[in-house]
Amino acid sequence: MKANKIRKCPVVLLPLAMMVAMPAMAQTRHYYIAAEDSTWDFAPSGKNLVHCSDTVPCDIPEPWTDSHSFPVTRFIQYEADFKTPAPQPDWLGIMGPIIRAEVGDTVIVHFCNRAEGSYGMHPHGFRYTKDNEGAHFFGANSGSAPGAGAEVMPGQCFDYTWIADQDSGPASGELSSKVWWYHSHIDEPAETNKGLLGPIIITRKGQARRDGSPKDVDQEFVTAFFIFDKLGGEEKGLMHSINGYIFGNLKGLVMGNGEKVRWHVLGMGNEVDLHTPHWHGKTLKTGRGHAEQRVDVVQLLPGSTVSADMKADNPGEWLYHCHVADHIDAGMFTTYQIEN
Numbered sequence: 001m002k003a004n005k006i007r008k009c010p011v012v013l014l015p016l017a018m019m020v021a022m023p024a025m026a027q028t029r030h031y032y033i034a035a036e037d038s039t040w041d042f043a044p045s046g047k048n049l050v051h052c053s054d055t056v057p058c059d060i061p062e063p064w065t066d067s068h069s070f071p072v073t074r075f076i077q078y079e080a081d082f083k084t085p086a087p088q089p090d091w092l093g094i095m096g097p098i099i100r101a102e103v104g105d106t107v108i109v110h111f112c113n114r115a116e117g118s119y120g121m122h123p124h125g126f127r128y129t130k131d132n133e134g135a136h137f138f139g140a141n142s143g144s145a146p147g148a149g150a151e152v153m154p155g156q157c158f159d160y161t162w163i164a165d166q167d168s169g170p171a172s173g174e175l176s177s178k179v180w181w182y183h184s185h186i187d188e189p190a191e192t193n194k195g196l197l198g199p200i201i202i203t204r205k206g207q208a209r210r211d212g213s214p215k216d217v218d219q220e221f222v223t224a225f226f227i228f229d230k231l232g233g234e235e236k237g238l239m240h241s242i243n244g245y246i247f248g249n250l251k252g253l254v255m256g257n258g259e260k261v262r263w264h265v266l267g268m269g270n271e272v273d274l275h276t277p278h279w280h281g282k283t284l285k286t287g288r289g290h291a292e293q294r295v296d297v298v299q300l301l302p303g304s305t306v307s308a309d310m311k312a313d314n315p316g317e318w319l320y321h322c323h324v325a326d327h328i329d330a331g332m333f334t335t336y337q338i339e340n
């Protein structure tokens with residue numbers, strides 16, 4: 001196992017004015033991520049938690065009543081020892097860890113495949129070389145073979161180097177951070193459907209805290225809308241999920257009154273995966289300057305992403321759901337809470 005190579009900045013005494021004017025130093029950020037087989041319960045409470053009270057039956061409707069736990073393969077983050085799991089917010093659900101960078105940073109993902117199949121990690125947004133593309137294909141036009149990181153066999157490891165360059169970060173009309181996907185890409189449809197996917201957040205240069213999160217927001221949430229197909233198209237295997245949870249089982253979307261909250265939303269899946277996340281209780285703003293728009297619904301297609309800011313100043317528990325009728329019936333909803 002390679003040692004964590006995060007370098008410490010040398011201590012140099014500078015006049016305060018100079019320190020304030022200096023841009024943040026580019027960082028090399030290390031992530032330790034394994035692919036692992038497990039079982040995932042898309043409704044661990046066994047209940048429909050949004051329509052549930054002393055007088056309302058809490059049952060998940062048929063055909064999903066007892067059909068919401070399935071085999072998955074997921075990206076799990078560890079500390080550098082590859083033994084201690086890194087903490088992950090409950091609301092991130094089935095997704096792999098958030099990989100963060102500020103424009104100018106380099107991300108090194110130390111990936112180990114502990115699952116039974118061969119997998120890899122392909123990022124959106126970052127700049128990378130062929131070996132770090134993490135996608136398996138033969139380029140017949142150039143005669144190119146798959147890159148070194150295209151396919152990591154069971155029991156093997158690969159270090160991906162991904163660069164957050166200017167083109168990886170938000171453009172001028174966008175918010176201070178933006179979200180991208182990463183996922184396995186040998187048999188991409190099968191592997192994302194297994195659960196091998198997660199988010200990347202890249203913050204504009206000079207606008208990130210030390211941990212990469214944007215300075216101008218109090219909290220960021222990431223929610224992915226994806227109909228996992230766990231039984232070859234059979235309805236009772238279609239998990240209309242947000243972060244791998246159905247019927248209100250996605251919990252922890254909690255914010256303080258008055259906080260500025262950024263929502264990163266992502267879509268993945270098949271042609272049925274057209275999703276329209278809708279927030280009750282508050283409107284949001286996408287973009288900035290002339291590109292600013294006020295929304296309470298955004299549009300997602302497979303692979304696409306949207307970021308939007310909410311001023312959380314209306315305390316209460318509010319619905320958060322896909323607005324596609326069939327998807328509502330199948331449980332693609334939860335709630336978020338603005339605490340008083």
Ligand SMILES: [Cu+2]
Pocket residue numbers: 225274275276322323324327332
């Ligand atoms: Cu939907």
